[in-house]
Amino acid sequence: MAFVLELNGLTKHYGNIQALRQVSLEIPQGTVYGILGPNGSGKTTMLGLIMNILQPTGGSIRLFGEAPRADHRQKIGTLLETPNFYHYMNAVQNLQIAAAIKGVTNPDIDGVLEKVNLLQRKNSAFQTYSLGMKQRLAIASCLLGDPQVMVFDEPTNGLDPVGIAEIRDLIRRLAADGKTIIMASHLLDEVEKVCSHVAILKKGVLIAAGHVDEILAQDDLVEVSAANTPQLPELLKALPHCKQITAGDAGKWLLHFEQGTADLRSVNEYSFQQGIVLDHLLLKRRSLESKFIELTN
Amino acid sequence: MNLNIPHLLRIEWMKVKNYKAFWILMILFVVSMIGINYIYWYVKQQFVASGDIAAQAAGSMIFGDFRFPAVFKTVSQMSSWLLYFPGFIVIFHTTNEFTFRTHRQNIIDGLMRKQFVVAKLAGAFLLALVCTLLILLTSLVFGLISGDGYFSLEGLQYIGFFFVQSCVYILFAFTLALLVRRAALAVGIFFIYGLIFDYLLAVWISRGTETTLGYYLMPLQVADELNPPLAELKKVIGSTNQWIALGISIAWLAFYCFFPIRKFEREDL
Missing domain, CATH: 3.30.70.100 (Alpha-Beta Plaits)
Known part of the structure; x- marks a missing residue:
């Protein structure tokens, strides 16, 4: 089975604090993999290490079966923690920069904005957006270039109930298209509804990983x-x-x-x-x- | 590892072309640069018009000579006071990345950490080049309107020195922005340090060692030595060798390139 992501003994310390301890995990292609854990369990740290914005203290990461490279990240649509965009630019200008960095030529910017219901506000400056709209723009940015792998960290943060349902629906459609989705969340319901596999972190330690029906089986x-x-x-x-x-x-x-x-x-x-x-x-x-x-x- | 600098510059251009503060500061820089030279040129003309030989000599000493070939040195020296403007531009542009956390997003989206810094460095060198071309153009205009038709490129090396001086100021500002990460703090430190402390430290070291060592060591002062005050004034405060100053300035530039890349490649973002 081809693995999109392999972690081997991944460890991260912040001074005396052990944010992640010897995490080993394999994420198969085509799965919707939930990373579940309470606040401060190390979910975002793990994704930050995978996306090279944090430096590991120990262990190794492999993306697409190889040592991680920048061009691997170009092929992954990632929303990590908060939506990060240039406040003085509008949605289109921000997505043009993201597309240029991802190496996407002729990006379908209107298409991805349409998918997240943000097309009407495409010419408004990012700083005028509500939290939910910022989140939608971040998801639109993930969709640029139609990547086969996506990483979402709390994707429904700041969204209203309708927005949450829309994003869940979008994730399900992406999964149905065969895309691999890695989704960190502390919302159990969210993970149960959209994920096929789940890994559970507690205080930086991986305590369980596998098929969601096995791990979250309810008596x-x-x-x-x-x-x-x-x-x-x-x-x-x-x-x-x-x-x-x-x-x-x-x-x-x-x-x-x-x-x-x-x-x-x-x-x-x-x-x-x-x-x-x-x-x-x-x-x-x-x-x-x-x-x-x-x-x- | 292909850095693809034209691609990186295109991304930097996409970031700044919609940034109003960039255009406002650039316009202020251009207007101020022409303005400061015009003020000195105008006052100098008043001294010349007075017909008093002593006044004319004093005018040349204080306000410089706007005729060829001295105009290149005069305009470079006068304009170097304004190098804080491009420094501010670089500080705002860099600290924006930290404020908006787009430095993380750029890496997440697929830039190499090295590419992120190299893009900023390449942009800084390009900005220094634009400033230098403006100085060249200004020098030519003032030279042509000041002289009696005489034209010479004899002092053109001062335009080259101005380019190095611009690079030093701009890259110093960039390094500061990368270390401090906050716009207001970086601007404050850059301005006060550049205006007061860099020279103060240079004077203390030079006095302490009874040499001109301080003028060579301090990161901004050594670049200022490339376009020193007029010779008569320089005689009073001590003379330095421009070519040594050029070598040390280039060494500082190498540091400003090497250190930010190394820091950004190793730290958590």
């Missing part, structure tokens, strides 16, 4: 209770597909099933067979947040 939870049955966990532990039983709120118990395997009728029947009359039976979806907190704590 089915069945909440049960019965009168005067402290032995309930012991009696129900043999329930088919039940992985674990934990204490819930107010004397209730939580039965953990693998995703999509919980069946309330079977639970009720089995409990009855064990001599337990349930007075509470509820199917709950485990939140993505709780899974994330479990992974990062």
Whole structure:
């Protein structure tokens, strides 16, 4: 499998602070790879190292199977942290500079502005834009030259709900076109909705990486209770597909099933067979947040 | 590694051509440069018109000679006071990159770190060349209107010296901007240092060593020695060798090229 990006033991220190510790990761071509982690986990540092605006303390990076070069970066559309443009220039002038640096001849500037709904304001100075419009312009700049790889750091920052939905839709369309997208975010919902793969960083350490369904797999939870049955966990532990039983709120118990395997009728029947009359039976979806907190704590 | 300097200059031009402060400062520089020479030329004409031989001699000493071949030295010397303007342009242009964080974006988009600095250096040399061509043109105009039809290119080396002096001032400003990264601070330091402290340090070192060493060592003063005040004034404050000053100025220019590239290539942006 061809890898767009390979990190090997990537490390970055800022004085005594270890921003990134021995991160090794491979990003296959054609995936939408989410980099997930709480604020300060090292997501932006990792992308900054990849894009050569930070110098690594240790480890190595390979882009397109080679040692990184400037012309590799020209082939990657990147939005890192904040939209960075010349404030006194308008959208077209800023994109012309970006295109010249990327080596894109005859850039379709109107086309990329149209894709991010910024065409009507193409002649307005960047300094007059709202945060959402600046973000859209940054994404338009990423689209110049139709690159096969894109790096987005918090791409929906500053956007309103409609803008967020539009950018998610755009990312999905780009992914459907076979482009590789590397997207850092602390928004779980965003990553779950658009990413095929995910890597989770915590305090600069890579704690998990792989297919999003594996890493962010959510258990089915069945909440049960019965009168005067402290032995309930012991009696129900043999329930088919039940992985674990934990204490819930107010004397209730939580039965953990693998995703999509919980069946309330079977639970009720089995409990009855064990001599337990349930007075509470509820199917709950485990939140993505709780899974994330479990992974990062 | 192909730096592709024409391509880099084209990108720099795209950045400055829409920057109003660039045009305002350039226009101010051109007008001031013509203006300062006109003032000196006009006052000098008044001394000449007085008919008093002593006054004419004093006029030549203070206000210079605008006839060929001395006009090249006179105009270069007078105009060198205005080299802060192109320095300011370079400071604003460079610190803008840090303020807007476009120095990072340019690298992200595919410039090599070295290319980013070389683009600025090439732009600085081009700006120095434009300033020098303006001085040449001004010298020719004042020379032609001041003399009695006599024309000579004998003092043309002073235009060359002015080019080196412009490069030194502009690249000093660029290095300062790269170190300080803030426009107001860089402009303040450049102006005060250039106007007062560079010369002050040169005088202290020279007094301390009882030589003219200080005039050769200080980064801006050594370039000023290429177009020193008129000979009579120079006799009072001590004389330096222009060719040694030229060599040291070129060494400083090499430093201004080498140091920013090395710094920018190694640091976190």
